[in-house]
Structures are given as structure tokens and as C-alpha cells.
Amino acid sequence: MTDTDIKKGLAGVVADTTAISKVNPETNSLLYRGYPVQELASTQSFEAVAYLLWNGDLPDETQLAQLRATERAYRHLPAEVRAAIDLVPLDAHPMDEVRTALSLIGAKDLAGTGSVLDVSGSTEENLARSVRLFAVLPAIVAYGQRRRRGQQPVEPRDDLDYAANFLWMTFGEESDAVVVDAFNRSMILYAEHSFNASTFTARVIASTLSDLYSAVVGAVGALKGPLHGGANEAVLHIFDEIGSAENVGPWLDEALAQKRKIMGFGHRVYKRGDSRVPTMKAALDTLVEHYDRPDVAALYDTLESEFVGRKGIYPNLDYPSGPAYNLIGFDTLTFTPLFVAARVTGWTAHIMEQLGSNALIRPLSAYNGPDERHIDGYVPDAAALEAAERAEEPVA
Numbered sequence: 001m002t003d004t005d006i007k008k009g010l011a012g013v014v015a016d017t018t019a020i021s022k023v024n025p026e027t028n029s030l031l032y033r034g035y036p037v038q039e040l041a042s043t044q045s046f047e048a049v050a051y052l053l054w055n056g057d058l059p060d061e062t063q064l065a066q067l068r069a070t071e072r073a074y075r076h077l078p079a080e081v082r083a084a085i086d087l088v089p090l091d092a093h094p095m096d097e098v099r100t101a102l103s104l105i106g107a108k109d110l111a112g113t114g115s116v117l118d119v120s121g122s123t124e125e126n127l128a129r130s131v132r133l134f135a136v137l138p139a140i141v142a143y144g145q146r147r148r149r150g151q152q153p154v155e156p157r158d159d160l161d162y163a164a165n166f167l168w169m170t171f172g173e174e175s176d177a178v179v180v181d182a183f184n185r186s187m188i189l190y191a192e193h194s195f196n197a198s199t200f201t202a203r204v205i206a207s208t209l210s211d212l213y214s215a216v217v218g219a220v221g222a223l224k225g226p227l228h229g230g231a232n233e234a235v236l237h238i239f240d241e242i243g244s245a246e247n248v249g250p251w252l253d254e255a256l257a258q259k260r261k262i263m264g265f266g267h268r269v270y271k272r273g274d275s276r277v278p279t280m281k282a283a284l285d286t287l288v289e290h291y292d293r294p295d296v297a298a299l300y301d302t303l304e305s306e307f308v309g310r311k312g313i314y315p316n317l318d319y320p321s322g323p324a325y326n327l328i329g330f331d332t333l334t335f336t337p338l339f340v341a342a343r344v345t346g347w348t349a350h351i352m353e354q355l356g357s358n359a360l361i362r363p364l365s366a367y368n369g370p371d372e373r374h375i376d377g378y379v380p381d382a383a384a385l386e387a388a389e390r391a392e393e394p395v396a
């Protein structure tokens with residue numbers, strides 16, 4: 001194996017087929033089950049898109065009503081999950097809360113399974129588990145933000161759809177329609193993105209025939225990192241550092257001199273712009289107008305034009321979604337958990353797809369450590385000699 005055979009970071013490696021989404025950097029497009037994500041974000045509810053990702057087609061009215069009924073039935077935060085979240089230190093990152101809560105939900109659901117041989121589950125079981133995780137995540141995320149603010153939890157409302165209820169449980173008041181719409185769009189845009197790091201993590205775990213919950217918990221860990229889901233949170237830290245549009249130039253001079261990565265820009269796959277950005281930027285614009293915050297738009301536009309002008313690196317989805325979530329009222333620490341609530345739909349669709357035609361994911365590595373060496377005074381025993389002899393034999 002030569003150095004050129006090694007694909008560091010698996011860059012450019014096609015690891016499997018998928019029918020769930022298609023990322024085409026050449027045409028700057030992203031399709032979910034064939035539909036452009038921009039069309040879905042403009043016309044569909046997040047519930048309908050979740051159904052599409054799991055089942056392959058958009059739901060008819062009855063199917064959507066059934067999904068919504070199940071989603072409403074599992075919106076409540078179980079008392080023991082709330083108690084588990086309360087054990088997580090208040091100054092731990094909320095992604096640790098989410099990971100802990102999902103892990104407990106999985107352990108409870110799989111209790112009594114008996115053997116690790118039967119944990120991967122049938123498609124029906126995994127679809128039901130996926131819907132339940134999708135339904136309960138808003139309660140987990142909303143409770144996390146409220147507890148950090150010293151507020152009591154808010155019970156879900158059965159008369160509200162997913163996005164409106166999510167905002168209700170977080171803020172304890174009904175949000176305006178433009179806010180609900182912008183939030184719904186963001187959830188759709190974040191729902192799925194082929195073999196990104198967290199989805200691939202979920203598929204690796206599923207490929208061992210472990211359970212869906214373990215795969216989702218692993219994906220949460222992968223999403224936490226600032227090179228992946230943590231970037232939307234990092235964008236707000238950058239905005240806070242810069243302060244206002246007129247500081248962008250000097251701030252950028254210094255950041256680039258220090259070779260800092262500017263969070264919210266760049267993408268492993270899209271090199272000429274992230275296809276989701278214009279849709280999310282339009283949603284951000286409606287929020288800027290709604291909350292009358294032209295200063296946010298000025299900072300956003302100035303940093304974008306300065307950075308693109310200097311480096312030719314374009315914004316990714318985290319760039320507009322960070323300030324959008326901030327305007328809605330989410331704490332910066334809550335941004336990545338919001339990403340979990342959206343991406344759980346894509347993760348679980350991929351877990352089921354992986355299990356549908358499974359092959360254990362196990363790549364090779366090129367060893368570059370010390371040459372073979374031995375412990376002074378070691379005398380090989382018979383078993384070691386036999387193993388060494390067998391290694392010399394040609395493979396049949």
C-alpha cells in the first residue's frame with residue numbers, strides 16, 4: 001500500500017450506495033428521496049419530510065395524520081429521563097444531556113432483550129423507535145434550555161404541530177407564524193445530508209448489528225464536534241467576538257493571521273457553496289425583519305462578503321442557522337441539540353437502510369509504527385512458534 005492509496009478522512013471514498021439523499025456538488029443540489037430540499041423546505045412540514053426520509057415517499061393525508069398522532073403521543077418527557085437529565089451537571093454541554101437521555105431511553109426500551117444477538121431489530125421495530133425518538137427529542141432539548149435558565153418545564157400542547165409545539169415547550173409562549181415557519185424550514189434543511197460524519201458513525205455502529213439507540217447515541221457524539229454540528233454554535237461565538245459589522249475587517253485580518261478556521265464556512269463536499277444556504281438565509285431575512293434586527297443582517301453580510309472575497313470559501317448551513325436560532329431566542333448552547341432533533345430523522349433512515357443490506361464496515365489501515373521488535377529475554381512458546389509458522393504458509 002502506498003501513501004496515495006490512503007484516503008485520509010476517507011475524502012473522496014464512496015463507501016456504499018444510498019437511496020435517501022443525493023448531494024451533487026457540481027450542480028449545487030441536495031435531493032431527499034429525489035426532491036430538492038429547497039422545494040421541501042418551502043412546501044412541507046418537518047413531519048412530512050421525516051416520513052419521506054423513512055418511507056421513501058411523501059405521506060398522503062391519512063399517513064401524515066397517523067404520524068402526527070404518534071408524534072403527539074410520545075412528546076412527553078418521561079419522568080425518569082427528566083431525572084437522568086437532572087443528574088447531568090448544569091455546566092456540562094447540553095449535547096451530553098441529549099446523549100445521556102437517549103441512552104437511557106434505549107436501555108429502557110431494550111430491557112429484557114436477553115441477548116446481544118437480537119438487538120438490531122426488524123424494520124418495523126426500528127421505524128417505531130425512530131418515530132418515538134423524533135417525538136421525544138423536542139422535550140429533551142426544550143427541557144435542557146429551560147433548566148439552564150432556572151425555568152420549570154412546559155408540557156407539550158396537542159393542538160400544535162411539531163415545530164410550533166417545540167417552540168412552545170422551549171419558550172412557554174406561542175410563537176408567531178413567521179418564526180414557526182423559519183424554524184420548520186431549518187429542521188428540514190438539517191434533516192439529512194448523506195454520509196456526513198455523524199450519519200456514517202451511525203451506519204458503522206448499525207453495521208455491527210448493534211441497536212438503533214446505540215447508533216443514534218454514537219451519532220450524537222460525532223455531531224458534537226465543532227468541525228461538524230458544533231459549528232452553528234461556534235458561529236455565534238464569532239459573531240459575539242466581532243460585535244458589529246464595522247469590526248469585521250480588523251477581526252478577520254487578525255483571525256486569518258492566526259490561521260484560525262472561520263466557523264460556518266467551508267464544506268468537505270460543496271466547494272462552491274452549500275445548496276441549503278440560500279433557503280436558510282431567506283428564513284433568516286424574515287426573522288431579521290420580524291425582530292427588527294438589521295444589525296444582525298449587516299454583520300452577517302459583511303463577514304460573508306469579506307471572507308468569500310479573501311479566501312473563496314463559502315458559507316455552509318451553520319452560518320445562517322446560528323443567527324436565526326439566536327434571534328428566535330435559543331441559547332447558543334442549544335443549537336447543536338436542535339441539529340440532533342432534526343438529523344435524527346436522517347440518522348435513523350440510514351440505520352434502517354444499512355440494516356436492509358448490511359456489510360460490516362471495517363476499513364484497513366497502513367501501519368507506520370516501529371518495525372517488529374521483541375521483549376529482551378522472551379522465549380517463544382510452542383503456540384507462538386506454531387502461529388509464526390502458520391503466518392509463513394501461503395493463503396489457500
Ligand SMILES: CC(C)(COP(=O)(O)OP(=O)(O)OC[C@H]1O[C@@H](n2cnc3c(N)ncnc32)[C@H](O)[C@@H]1OP(=O)(O)O)[C@@H](O)C(=O)NCCC(=O)NCCS
Binds near residue numbers: 229260266268
Ligand atoms: C468543514 C471543513 C472541516 C471542511 O474541511 P476540508 O474539506 O477537510 O477542508 P480543509 O480543512 O482541508 O480546508 C482546505 C483549505 O481551506 C482552508 N479552510 C477551509 N475551511 C476554512 C474555514 N472555515 N476558515 C478558514 N480556512 C478554511 C483550510 O485551512 C485549508 O487551507 P490550506 O490548504 O491552506 O491548509 C472546514 O471547511 C472547516 O473546518 N470549516 C469550519 C467548520 C464548519 O463550519 N463546519 C461545518 C461543516 S458543515
